[in-house]
Amino acid sequence: MAVQKSAAKRGRPRAYDPDVALARAMSVFWDAGYAATSLDDLRAATGMNRPSIYAAFGDKLALYRTLLDRYRETARSGMAQALAPEVPLREALARVYKAALALYLPRKADARGCFLIGTAVTEAARNAAVRASLAAGLKEIDAAFETRIRLAVDRGELPRRANAPARAKMASAALYSLAIHSRAGASRTELDAIVNAALDLICG
Amino acid sequence: MAVQKSAAKRGRPRAYDPDVALARAMSVFWDAGYAATSLDDLRAATGMNRPSIYAAFGDKLALYRTLLDRYRETARSGMAQALAPEVPLREALARVYKAALALYLPRKADARGCFLIGTAVTEAARNAAVRASLAAGLKEIDAAFETRIRLAVDRGELPRRANAPARAKMASAALYSLAIHSRAGASRTELDAIVNAALDLICG
DNA sequence: TGATTTTTGTACAATATTGCATAAAATTAT
DNA sequence: ATAATTTTATGCAATATTGTACAAAAATCA
Numbered sequence: 329m330a331v332q333k334s335a336a337k338r339g340r341p342r343a344y345d346p347d348v349a350l351a352r353a354m355s356v357f358w359d360a361g362y363a364a365t366s367l368d369d370l371r372a373a374t375g376m377n378r379p380s381i382y383a384a385f386g387d388k389l390a391l392y393r394t395l396l397d398r399y400r401e402t403a404r405s406g407m408a409q410a411l412a413p414e415v416p417l418r419e420a421l422a423r424v425y426k427a428a429l430a431l432y433l434p435r436k437a438d439a440r441g442c443f444l445i446g447t448a449v450t451e452a453a454r455n456a457a458v459r460a461s462l463a464a465g466l467k468e469i470d471a472a473f474e475t476r477i478r479l480a481v482d483r484g485e486l487p488r489r490a491n492a493p494a495r496a497k498m499a500s501a502a503l504y505s506l507a508i509h510s511r512a513g514a515s516r517t518e519l520d521a522i523v524n525a526a527l528d529l530i531c532g
Numbered sequence: 533m534a535v536q537k538s539a540a541k542r543g544r545p546r547a548y549d550p551d552v553a554l555a556r557a558m559s560v561f562w563d564a565g566y567a568a569t570s571l572d573d574l575r576a577a578t579g580m581n582r583p584s585i586y587a588a589f590g591d592k593l594a595l596y597r598t599l600l601d602r603y604r605e606t607a608r609s610g611m612a613q614a615l616a617p618e619v620p621l622r623e624a625l626a627r628v629y630k631a632a633l634a635l636y637l638p639r640k641a642d643a644r645g646c647f648l649i650g651t652a653v654t655e656a657a658r659n660a661a662v663r664a665s666l667a668a669g670l671k672e673i674d675a676a677f678e679t680r681i682r683l684a685v686d687r688g689e690l691p692r693r694a695n696a697p698a699r700a701k702m703a704s705a706a707l708y709s710l711a712i713h714s715r716a717g718a719s720r721t722e723l724d725a726i727v728n729a730a731l732d733l734i735c736g
Numbered sequence: 737t738g739a740t741t742t743t744t745g746t747a748c749a750a751t752a753t754t755g756c757a758t759a760a761a762a763t764t765a766t
Numbered sequence: 767a768t769a770a771t772t773t774t775a776t777g778c779a780a781t782a783t784t785g786t787a788c789a790a791a792a793a794t795c796a
Contacts, residue, residue: 453562583786
């Protein structure tokens, strides 16, 4: 059940902004994970009451799946921007990792890592829909890296014999490592060392 | 509260084998994650009744932490064995990944990935003890890779200028990528491609 | 045999969680 | 103004979950 974007003409107006409510719900899932988040947590975070949440977003799983889709779109567009063809490869990859870390390490809150790695991986074992969304998200990330790396090979930024799919897989793996280490409480220095290791091995 | 290994001399004997019970409890957490596992799930899996579980292993968190420690020890010894100094570097790394995938993809059950990545990463955001254990586990894995790669540099298996800590970080990242993709339902072919990408970039 | 020890198994009280029923409130259409 | 529509807010019944109390069971010790 999707929330209509256009303001309804009839009836009592909504007391919440769907985008704000979704962002706040996402924050709760991001911290606690899917299973540890209760509808009462979501109610408290969004300021909505329980029936409004059900009416607007469906049950907990439906809401979570909506947020997974939103996150994938955010990640996709963020990567596309960071990997712009006019930026040199090493710098482009560095921009991806920098943007990722900005997302993984909120200034005012505890480190949380990546929404997919930090919450969907656990649920994926039992929930086929989450598993499918996670798999698709991972594929999108890898495809973005691979497209840009292939361009680098075509352009001569990398040796012609360089294996673009393989390097893309390692670029993705480094991103997941950042997500994991962020949530595990790693220092900025440790995270930067992972970034530099990835840049050196992929571009060097 | 640790379970005494030696058979107690007095009192009614235990109806369960602590090692078997721990293994079964681990399997439940591994599938469902920490938060989605209830004490009743653990009771059903272990065949123990609730007070026996509390008496033997403490509450859910204490039991989970015991299992985290056990897993870390399993991983540590498995890596030490796979990375034996007499085995060439590329083969040694391949052995690590092969052993990991054997653990991540049970023959008779659904893919589950790594216990740390699949269950502890989610909990790490809110639970400092889990976060610390996860961080220590990640460090152990990376240290095992780094020790073996440093040996390879010293021996001339890798160029003298090769950056052992950086390559170890990428070897670790590839392992985490396998854990994530396993749980996300990736095919054996996709997983093997990740292994080969890692071997080529780290050893090649 | 009877006392002591330890574990088991049942039961239960307290609390948490879910999903919905229902009435009131706030808006638009006529 | 009145009806119709949509959302809010309270509350509740059903169920799930936790941690422990208590008595019976199964062993050893004297």
